[in-house]
Amino acid sequence: MKYKYLTEDIIQKIEECRGRFPLKEQCIIPALHHILDKHRDIVPEAVIELSDYLKVPVSHIEGIVTFYDMFRHRKNAKNHIRICRNLPCHLANFHSLLEKIKEKTGADVGRSSSDGLWYIELVECIGSCGIAPAFLVNDDLYDGSKIKTEEDLEKILSKYR
Numbered sequence: 100m101k102y103k104y105l106t107e108d109i110i111q112k113i114e115e116c117r118g119r120f121p122l123k124e125q126c127i128i129p130a131l132h133h134i135l136d137k138h139r140d141i142v143p144e145a146v147i148e149l150s151d152y153l154k155v156p157v158s159h160i161e162g163i164v165t166f167y168d169m170f171r172h173r174k175n176a177k178n179h180i181r182i183c184r185n186l187p188c189h190l191a192n193f194h195s196l197l198e199k200i201k202e203k204t205g206a207d208v209g210r211s212s213s214d215g216l217w218y219i220e221l222v223e224c225i226g227s228c229g230i231a232p233a234f235l236v237n238d239d240l241y242d243g244s245k246i247k248t249e250e251d252l253e254k255i256l257s258k259y260r
């Protein structure tokens with residue numbers, strides 16, 4: 100097998116796309132969706148493989164990946180944790196909360212955990228400054244100041260595993 104990320108099924112879908120559209124560039128976005136669906140991330144090697152397969156410059160594909168939010172944030176993990184970093188949350192020590200969450204989930208800001216369960220994003224004010232540092236797990240809002248121990252955090256995260 101020549102490619103690690105462009106698996107047979109992805110190549111088949113790309114070929115189906117190419118049968119429908121006259122330009123190979125029209126299949127870049129569908130191909131990136133297939134890669135994201137299958138691998139939960141678009142790593143640089145996948146971009147290189149797609150470039151090689153479609154004979155489109157890497158810079159062109161990377162430009163698409165970085166332009167579109169859905170690809171740039173690479174948030175195809177099962178759960179999306181958003182932590183507010185604006186001033187009230189900053190003053191309420193969102194950093195300490197972030198470190199706890201990183202440690203507990205194995206994810207990092209902008210990177211999914213290797214088990215595909217978690218993705219962490221720092222966001223602007225989520226309108227909940229009264230409970231700073233505020234964070235969301237998917238659509239559920241939490242008061243970070245109530246997280247004093249590892250068990251407090253585990254109680255929340257265990258609902259989403």
Ligand code: FES
Nearest residue numbers: 183185188224227
């Ligand atoms: S500043 Fe963090 S929720 Fe408003």
